[in-house]
Amino acid sequence: GEDVEQSLFLSVREGDSSVINCTYTDSSSTYLYWYKQEPGAGLQLLTYIFSNMDMKQDQRLTVLLNKKDKHLSLRIADTQTGDSAIYFCAESIRGNTGKLIFGQGTTLQVKP
Amino acid sequence: DTEVTQTPKHLVMGMTNKKSLKCEQHMGHRAMYWYKQKAKKPPELMFVYSYEKLSINESVPSRFSPECPNSSLLNLHLHALQPEDSALYLCASRGSGNTIYFGEGSWLTVV
Numbered sequence: 001g002e003d004v005e006q007s008l009f010l011s012v013r014e015g016d017s018s019v020i021n022c023t024y025t026d027s028s029s030t031y032l033y034w035y036k037q038e039p040g041a042g043l044q045l046l047t048y049i050f051s052n053m054d055m056k057q058d059q060r061l062t063v064l065l066n067k068k069d070k071h072l073s074l075r076i077a078d079t080q081t082g083d084s085a086i087y088f089c090a091e092s093i094r095g096n097t098g099k100l101i102f103g104q105g106t107t108l109q110v111k112p
Numbered sequence: 113d114t115e116v117t118q119t120p121k122h123l124v125m126g127m128t129n130k131k132s133l134k135c136e137q138h139m140g141h142r143a144m145y146w147y148k149q150k151a152k153k154p155p156e157l158m159f160v161y162s163y164e165k166l167s168i169n170e171s172v173p174s175r176f177s178p179e180c181p182n183s184s185l186l187n188l189h190l191h192a193l194q195p196e197d198s199a200l201y202l203c204a205s206r207g208s209g210n211t212i213y214f215g216e217g218s219w220l221t222v223v
Binding site: 030031033035041042043044045048050088092097098099100102103104105 | 118143145153154155156157160162167168200202204206210211212213214215216217
C-alpha cells in the first residue's frame with residue numbers, strides 16, 4: 001500500500017542544520033517532493049527529486065534519497081527563524097497522474 | 113511565474129447555500145487538482161483534471177462538484193455541505209518535470 005511517514009516535530013537553534021526525515025513504502029514512486037507550509041498559508045514547493053537520483057542540492061537545501069531503504073531526507077543548512085513551518089514529504093504514484101501521497105508533516109521550530 | 117491563484121481566500125456558508133471556489137493558473141499546465149486539508153493533517157486528493165477532463169474522483173460526495181471550463185480555470189461547486197466539510201481547499205497544477213504547484217487555498221467554514 002501507499003504510506004509516507006515523518007517524525008512530527010523537530011526543534012533546532014538558529015544557525016544550526018536541520019534534517020527532516022521521511023520513509024515511504026511504494027517502490028513505484030517516481031518523484032518525491034518536499035513542501036513547506038506556514039501558518040494560514042498554502043503549500044510552497046521547496047524541491048523534488050526523481051527516483052533515479054540519490055542527491056539534489058539547491059542553495060541551503062539538500063535532498064538525499066536512499067531508494068533501497070525507501071528513505072528521503074531534507075537538510076536545511078544555516079536554519080533561520082523564517083524556516084519555522086510544517087514540512088511535508090510527498091510521493092507521486094500511479095504513473096503520470098501526479099497524485100501525491102503526503103506524510104503527516106514535520107513541525108520545525110527554530111529557536112533564536 | 114509559478115502562481116496558482118485561488119478565490120475567495122475565506123468563505124463562510126450555510127448548509128443550504130450554493131457557492132463556488134475558483135482556481136486559475138497561467139503556466140500552461142494541463143493537469144489541475146483539488147485537495148482538501150483538515151487542521152493539523154496532510155492534504156488529501158479530491159479530484160484530478162487532465163486536459164480539461166476529469167480523470168480521478170477519489171470517491172468524493174456529490175455535494176462537491178468540480179468543473180474545468182478551460183485549461184486555465186478550475187472550479188469547485190459546493191452545495192448542501194455539512195459542518196465537517198469545513199477545511200482548507202487547495203488547488204494545484206502540474207508542470208513539466210512533474211513539478212506540482214499549490215495555491216494559497218480557500219478556507220471554508222460551513223455553519
